[in-house]
Amino acid sequence: MNEYKGSLDASGKRIAIVAARFNETYVKNLVDGAVDCLGRLGADEEDVDIFWVPGSFEIPFAARAAAGSGDYDAVIGLGVIIRGATVHFDLIAREAASGIAAVGRDTGIPAVFGVVTAETLEQAAERCGSKMGNRGWEAAQSAVEMVNLGQAFRGREEAEALIGEETGAATGAETGAESRPGAAPDANESAAPRGAGKKAGDGGRTPRV
Ligand code: DLZ
Numbered sequence: 001m002n003e004y005k006g007s008l009d010a011s012g013k014r015i016a017i018v019a020a021r022f023n024e025t026y027v028k029n030l031v032d033g034a035v036d037c038l039g040r041l042g043a044d045e046e047d048v049d050i051f052w053v054p055g056s057f058e059i060p061f062a063a064r065a066a067a068g069s070g071d072y073d074a075v076i077g078l079g080v081i082i083r084g085a086t087v088h089f090d091l092i093a094r095e096a097a098s099g100i101a102a103v104g105r106d107t108g109i110p111a112v113f114g115v116v117t118a119e120t121l122e123q124a125a126e127r128c129g130s131k132m133g134n135r136g137w138e139a140a141q142s143a144v145e146m147v148n149l150g151q152a153f154r155g156r157e158e159a160e161a162l163i164g165e166e167t168g169a170a171t172g173a174e175t176g177a178e179s180r181p182g183a184a185p186d187a188n189e190s191a192a193p194r195g196a197g198k199k200a201g202d203g204g205r206t207p208r209v
Contacts, residue, residue, distance in 0.1 A: 006149030011042035013073045013147055015049075015140070016066035020079035020115075022055035029128040030078040030114060030136030037140035056081050056115055057092045060099025067109040074143040075103060078136050079115040080124050093117045110146035114139025 056079030104111035118124035
């Protein structure tokens with residue numbers, strides 16, 4: 001069994017923060033928390049860009065543009081949505097959450113949800129840098145971890161290709177078979193060491209679901 005975990009090293013990482021101006025006083029605390037976290041983890045200030053949008057509903061649009069630009073390793077969405085007495089809360093929170101998740105799935109760039117959803121202003125404040133921590137800080141840490149986990153996936157692919165070369169065996173990548181990192185071997189190859197002795201047509205790997 002192998003376990004993989006992304007490191008918390010942000011050096012050399014380019015990060016886009018998309019922040020909502022609605023409830024701006026609190027969101028600024030989230031932005032400060034995220035920037036502080038990235039700096040402590042080794043990111044260069046020059047590599048962190050902040051994009052402001054009107055409200056949390058607009059975060060996915062800007063996050064998608066940032067992720068698709070090729071300029072960033074991760075995108076962090078920050079906002080504060082307070083329930084108050086409006087049905088808007090559920091609509092906006094759902095769109096922000098599913099929209100940010102879709103950015104990650106569609107682009108392959110980690111997109112992290114750093115939006116505080118709270119019943120009251122007081123609850124929101126607690127999550128924006130007071131007694132319940134800072135959701136922006138936590139989101140930044142998650143973003144860095146996910147970027148490095150992504151690199152671990154690519155590292156595995158290279159390692160497998162190397163083993164194939166050393167043993168003279170064809171790897172899934174060479175045969176065109178599915179060799180997605182993180183994928184589980186299928187039943188036919190479960191007894192074989194990873195990357196060793198794989199031949200064309202032996203089934204490759206099946207994605208883990
Ligand atoms: C309209 C609205 C409301 C009622 N509440 C919030 C909120 O608590 N947090 C937030 O980030 N944005 C809110 N918005 C604004 C919407 O996100 C959006 O900007 C507007 O509906 C325009 O599309």
